[in-house]
Amino acid sequence: MATATKVLLLGPAPPFRGGIADTQLQLAFALQEQNRNVSLATFTHLYPKLFFPGKTQYRQDAASREVETKRIVHAYNPFQWAQAAEEIKKIAPDILLFRYYTPFLAPAYIQIARKLKNIKKIALVDNWWPHERKPWDAVLNRQFGKQMEGLATLSELVGDQILASGISKPLWKGFHPIANDLPPLLSQKEARNALNWPQESPIVLFYGLIRPYKGLDLLLKAFAEPALKNTTIKLAVVGESYENFSKYKLLIHKLGLEDSVLLDLNFADSNKTQQVFSACNLVAQTYHTATQSGVTPLAYHFEKPILASDIPGLREPILKDQTGILIQKTPAAIAEGVLKLLYNQEFKVAQLNLKLQQENYRWTAFAKNLLDFMESSKMS
Numbered sequence: 582m583a584t585a586t587k588v589l590l591l592g593p594a595p596p597f598r599g600g601i602a603d604t605q606l607q608l609a610f611a612l613q614e615q616n617r618n619v620s621l622a623t624f625t626h627l628y629p630k631l632f633f634p635g636k637t638q639y640r641q642d643a644a645s646r647e648v649e650t651k652r653i654v655h656a657y658n659p660f661q662w663a664q665a666a667e668e669i670k671k672i673a674p675d676i677l678l679f680r681y682y683t684p685f686l687a688p689a690y691i692q693i694a695r696k697l698k699n700i701k702k703i704a705l706v707d708n709w710w711p712h713e714r715k716p717w718d719a720v721l722n723r724q725f726g727k728q729m730e731g732l733a734t735l736s737e738l739v740g741d742q743i744l745a746s747g748i749s750k751p752l753w754k755g756f757h758p759i760a761n762d763l764p765p766l767l768s769q770k771e772a773r774n775a776l777n778w779p780q781e782s783p784i785v786l787f788y789g790l791i792r793p794y795k796g797l798d799l800l801l802k803a804f805a806e807p808a809l810k811n812t813t814i815k816l817a818v819v820g821e822s823y824e825n826f827s828k829y830k831l832l833i834h835k836l837g838l839e840d841s842v843l844l845d846l847n848f849a850d851s852n853k854t855q856q857v858f859s860a861c862n863l864v865a866q867t868y869h870t871a872t873q874s875g876v877t878p879l880a881y882h883f884e885k886p887i888l889a890s891d892i893p894g895l896r897e898p899i900l901k902d903q904t905g906i907l908i909q910k911t912p913a914a915i916a917e918g919v920l921k922l923l924y925n926q927e928f929k930v931a932q933l934n935l936k937l938q939q940e941n942y943r944w945t946a947f948a949k950n951l952l953d954f955m956e957s958s959k960m961s
Contacts, residue, residue: 592680
């Protein structure tokens with residue numbers, strides 16, 4: 582009987598918090614279910630405290646299930662990277678999967694990869710270009726890509742960006758899966774009681790880390806449009822701010838939206854995520870730019886129609902599955918879109934399609950396709 586492929590996933594993982602760490606764990610479980618020998622390697626230090634915009638890099642709750650995890654890489658100490666490579670050699674994986682989402686990690690990954698001659702090196706790329714680009718990003722991306730024997734992505738757009746960069750390595754364009762262990766949908770009444778949100782008002786949810794590219798400014802301005810301001814519709818903003826939130830508070834005050842906006846500016850754990858998605862009527866993604874979004878699979882799981890900017894990285898699943906509507910990035914178009922989605926046939930159609938399409942976005946399907954790609958003889 583053949584020995585199971587040994588796969589080591591290198592990237593953020595518990596005890597680090599956040600969507601990438603969570604999905605790294607989900608991927609490990611899914612690969613284990615395909616009878617592969619899977620372990621995780623993560624960081625001893627990820628971001629310098631001085632430059633980390635949030636309150637903490639670490640999760641407060643324990644992971645629900647455990648995968649063997651070793652903290653072996655100091656992301657910004659080049660004198661430690663040779664030692665990290667030696668630790669990986671001791672683990673002796675057949676495949677090392679680098680989770681790549683920022684050029685900040687490129688120097689460490691490049692140096693580690695160069696020291697691993699007999700291990701197949703694959704990248705799983707969340708973002709090829711960061712949301713706030715720097716002059717050196719192109720060089721770092723290109724050098725990182727040269728060290729890989731293949732690259733996989735979580736969206737068509739990121740795959741296209743890699744190709745446009747001149748990286749001529751095998752490439753698989755995947756999708757952003759729905760987590761397997763998300764809690765179930767609660768009744769809207771129960772969720773709103775727990776959150777102390779109004780029972781009668783329709784609620785639009787803006788969820789996730791607050792950063793400039795996510796377009797919260799557009800959404801707030803949309804709620805000041807007469808079409809929305811003269812309704813009982815509320816906007817719930819849930820997530821930790823990775824920028825100074827005072828500009829948004831000033832905007833809320835300037836636009837007279839104090840009674841229309843519900844604020845919860847804390848990092849949303851699993852319990853809070855369940856509550857806010859259960860309590861809302863629809864999810865807004867009025868982003869200025871995107872590669873893909875972890876909010877989309879959450880909306881699919883909790884069966885909440887999506888209002889999204891008509892931009893690459895967001896539009897693809899909504900167009901393909903008819904799970905919401907796309908709008909232009911103007912306050913007037915967003916306001917019109919909210920009313921259209923809430924009060925027309927599109928809402929019921931989107932809810933039905935969300936339910937029907939869930940199985941196509943599970944980690945099981947993603948893991949099978951990724952394994953086929955990684956174990957392909959073309960990269961041997």
